[in-house]
């Protein structure tokens with residue numbers, strides 16, 4: 226049984242100009258101990274799919290799926306109580322915009338403590354020790370002092386690392402990491418990727434890594450899903466994707482690496498004359 | 506002809522003072538420890554450095570949002586001190602910033618169309634129709650469409666919000682643009698579109714960019730000069746070819762060596778090691 230199974234997931238939003246379909250019948254699954262990378266164009270529905278799994282779609286959103294299951298439990302019909310037990314503990318998410326998902330009114334320490342209090346039986350002292358240990362593991366300088374800071378007193382990358390620390394605090398079975406290293410320089414990015422891969426190996430955590438950074442895909446993924454305009458274009462193991470990308474969008478994506486620039490201009494997807502289907 | 510310097514920083518220092526509780530001990534964090542450099546008009550300076558080394562702090566000082574604790578800032582040769590004098594309208598539209606965190610910099614109750622037309626309303630004499638046209642045009646240039654005009658910021662993806670922030674900064678035709686990780690949330694293809702747009706605008710209007718990024722392949726593509734920061738100091742400064750070809754400082758070397766690889770041999774090696 227897969228850890229997470231998504232079958233034919235569709236999400237639509239109400240807008241002033243009518244319904245907009247953000248995700249159109251996407252299916253994929255991830256197993257325990259596996260790293261699945263999800264790549265694709267900005268706005269192609271990568272985050273929306275994961276927010277649907279977390280039950281966090283905006284009010285104007287509607288979803289349908291043939292299957293949306295975690296460890297065999299149906300996430301669509303699950304009771305609110307059961308959902309609260311799972312979300313945040315067994316499934317946790319590193320959100321794409323860390324500073325927007327941290328609470329500006331509480332210190333970093335208080336926010337990590339809250340997560341630990343809700344999902345573990347640790348004592349106050351144990352929680353403090355664990356919080357410092359977590360911040361150390363994400364490379365936060367002066368971790369004890371950092372606990373007393375508010376999010377706005379931290380740099381972009383420091384906030385992102387707090388978010389990562391919170392997401393792994395309760396040793397989730399499934400971690401959804403939505404662009405987890407966008408604000409990090411390559412040295413700290415490496416430290417974070419190693420940390421996530423260690424967790425995945427040690428505890429058999431499943432990891433969904435949403436990223437636009439093909440090098441991060443190359444460094445971490447077992448399998449890769451490629452999305453374009455709300456649809457899944459391609460799914461393959463990591464080596465095949467780089468060696469022989471099948472879909473034109475994937476090819477376009479790989480050739481848009483700045484190091485592949487020919488002359489002055491970078492090739493963009495429009496240079497590849499893709500239709501809505503991505504399959505030119 | 507002498508270099509045309511649009512901005513000069515002399516020994517900029519920035520300290521953050523935080524208190525633990527009301528009576529607690531004051532803690533001083535020297536985020537910038539005396540930074541000096543100059544920006545040449547029409548050129549791009551890329552700034553790289555470890556997370557937390559002071560890049561965004563510097564960006565906010567250069568765009569006249571926060572004052573420096575000490576040091577001097579000159580724009581087009583004129584010293585500017587925002588803690589002493591009010592900024593002129595002209596200066597306000599001349600220097601623009603794209604914030605690292607687009608969500609936090611967009612008003613959640615303002616439609617995207619208004620986000621783009623508001624700066625024009627405040628700073629220009631354009632008619633409402635002209636403003637609307639200009640905003641629409643900008644929306645398309647950053648890869649969004651007219652259908653997005655009436656939507657609110659929370660209705661966009663991360664990368665779409667980042668592009669809205671870029672559009673807002675460009676709409677006033679600034680002469681100096683500070684971009685703080687402006688393409689960090691964009692897939693390669695949209696990133697290419699934005700980088701091409703920035704290059705076109707630079708050619709056309711002689712725009713000057715200070716471009717903060719941790720993505721070294723982007724830096725290598727876009728920069729004329731590169732500045733490497735480490736713990737609030739500049740540790741390396743030179744032309745792109747100098748810095749990439751022959752990095753002097755240990756941190757720069759560490760940085761280049763840590764760059765992840767996307768080539769097939771590398772993937773094969775990793776897969777072999779894990780089985």
Ligand SMILES: Nc1ncnc2c1ncn2[C@@H]1O[C@H](COP(=O)(O)OP(=O)(O)OP(=O)(O)O)[C@@H](O)[C@H]1O
Nearest residue numbers: 238247267268269270271272273283660662663664
């Ligand atoms: N609440 C909403 N109302 C209307 N449209 C929305 C809403 N939320 C998201 N969308 C739209 O759904 C589409 C998919 O968004 P999503 O955030 O999943 O993109 P993404 O693939 O994560 O992109 P990025 O890489 O830029 O983060 C986008 O076109 C976005 O504008």
Ligand SMILES: Nc1ncnc2c1ncn2[C@@H]1O[C@H](COP(=O)(O)OP(=O)(O)OP(=O)(O)O)[C@@H](O)[C@H]1O
Nearest residue numbers: 378379380381382521536556557558559560561562
């Ligand atoms: N308002 C503040 N109060 C106290 N300390 C602050 C404040 N803002 C930033 N800092 C600290 O100053 C240092 C520099 O922060 P800055 O945001 O400039 O870093 P950065 O180089 O932009 O990092 P990143 O790449 O992670 O965005 C950090 O150690 C940060 O914690």
Ligand SMILES: [Mg+2]
Nearest residue numbers: 272321662663
């Ligand atoms: Mg997203």
Ligand SMILES: [Mg+2]
Nearest residue numbers: 380381561605
């Ligand atoms: Mg920053």
